[in-house]
Amino acid sequence: MREVFRNELDDLATQLVGMSAKVLDAIRLANQSLHSNDLELAEQVIEADSVIDNMQFTLDQQAAEMLALQAPVAADLRAVIGSLRMSASLERMGDLARHIAQQVRIRYPESAIPEVFASTFARMGESGEKIAEATQSLLSNPGLADVPTINAIDEELDELHLSVFGKLGEAPAGSLAPRHIADVTLLSRYYERFGDHAVSVSQKVEYLLTGNWEPYLSKK
Amino acid sequence: MREVFRNELDDLATQLVGMSAKVLDAIRLANQSLHSNDLELAEQVIEADSVIDNMQFTLDQQAAEMLALQAPVAADLRAVIGSLRMSASLERMGDLARHIAQQVRIRYPESAIPEVFASTFARMGESGEKIAEATQSLLSNPGLADVPTINAIDEELDELHLSVFGKLGEAPAGSLAPRHIADVTLLSRYYERFGDHAVSVSQKVEYLLTGNWEPYLSKK
Incomplete structure (x- = not known):
């Protein structure tokens, strides 16, 4: 029974790695399309x-079956519930990549990013990819080595998000079409949210490995 | 054992109703502050x-304990996991109300909504309140009577969200400051997301009552 459970838990972990790989793909391709x-x-x-x-x-179904059939307790239970939460965060990251692509589609053949924002969104795209890579690495490898990276990139994304509003405020009145300002605002928000979800995943991993509730409580 | 579990499940349901009441308060006050x-x-x-x-x-802790100590199966298990998911959606609705209030604070003493958008956001505010009311009602009462209401208001919110972009596109160039366009875009997105989360809660309730996976699979 115990060994069955360990194997199934490993399988959940493998599925999370698989999800994070698909999320990374989605962010890369969304960046490229943008x-x-x-x-x-x-x-x-x-x-x-x-x-x-x-x-x-699939992951959630399997987690629910494990809860039903194996009735895990303590750390095992936290691992299964943690997997449910992490899969929800990864799924949201996928949604955000889709939202970016939808913005490209809505605005096509015009570009969704005005030239003056090209460099900012190039950096946001890079940070989005890097934080998805770090998330995949965190889920693939033992330990918490990627946590500081994830936190640092999340801060980068927050700063870039703020800088977008600074730049919008400085733009000469009428130099940007309203629809461009709306596009830029939404896109910036989507990239910023990648950071929040990656941090949320990393806090779950941290909690599972250390039993420390603090980061869970102080979540945004 | 069985009775203990039923009582605890009722307690989770009561806590969800309590959360939904706080969410409704938050949306009302956020609207008013805006x-x-x-x-x-x-x-x-x-x-x-x-x-x-x-x-x-608190709710999540209690749900985790129930899973650990009572090892529910089938419908009982789904009810506990459903509660975890519904509490996450309600918590996000609270975050969105906070985001609206933060937008008011950032822009103060200026208003976060330009005059030309006042009537649109009055309607969005109303729809936000109505969908939170319907969510609370759905969680408080037996049955699925509120589900069509929630779906209808969600569509209203989607249409209002789209109308904001239409209005932004029609605005004469330079008539709105870029920061106002950014504010309006974000605020509109926050209201639109109230709808998505309320629908997500209603789909969980529907699933728990009918065992129908369809709405769960087709979630946005």
């Missing part, structure tokens, strides 16, 4: 999101 | 959000 204004790629990201949704569904 | 540009009220909403966070924490 920066090269590639409608076909955007469509691809939008379609592929259902794969991540299905992975969450 | 429409009367009331900084004090905004501060109040921001502070009160920790109450909702703590309610989620």
Whole structure:
């Protein structure tokens, strides 16, 4: 029984790694579609999101079965519930990548990012990819080595998000079409949220490894 | 044992109703702070959000204990896991009300909504309150009578959200400051997300009552 449970827990962990890999793909392709204004790629990201949704569904089903059949307690129980929560965060990251691609599609053939914001969104895209990579690494490897990286990139994303509003405020009146300002605001928010969800995953991992409730309580 | 479990499940349900009541309060006050540009009220909403966070924490702790100690199966298990998910959605609705209040605080003493958007956001505020009321009613009463209401208001919110972008597109260039366009875009997104979370709660309730996975699979 115990060994069965360990194997199933390993399987949940493998599924989370698989989800995080798909999320990383989605963010990479969404970035690419945004920066090269590639409608076909955007469509691809939008379609592929259902794969991540299905992975969450499968993982959650399996976690529910484990709870039902094995009735885990203490650390084992926390691991299963933690997996449910992490799969929800990863699924949301997939949704956000889809939202970015949808923004590309809505604005096509025009670009969703005005030229003056190109460099900011290039950096946001990079940070989005890096935080998804760190999340995948955290879920793939033992230990908490990736946690400080994730926190640092989350701060980068927060600063970039703020800088977007600074830049919008400085823009000469009428220099940006309202729809561009709206696009930029939403896109910036989506990238900023990648950070929050990655931090949320890392806090769950940290909690599972250390039993420390603090980060869970202080979550945003 | 069985009776203990039923009592605890009732207690979870009561806690969800309590959370939904706090969420409704938060949305009402956030609306009021937005429409009367009331900084004090905004501060109040921001502070009160920790109450909702703590309610989620308590509920989740209790649900985890139930899973550990009682090892529920089948419908009982689904009810406990469903409660965890519903508390997460309600907590996010609280966050969104806080975000609205934060937007009021950031822009104060200026109003966060330009005059031309006042009527749209009055309607969004109303729909936000109505969907929170329907969510509370759904969680308080047996049956699924509130589900169609929740779906209808969610559609209203989606349409209002789209109408904001239409209005932004029609605004004469330079007639709105970029920061106002950014504010309006974010605020509109927050209201639109109230709808998504309420639908998510109603789909869980529907699933628990009917065992129908469809709405769960087709979730946004």
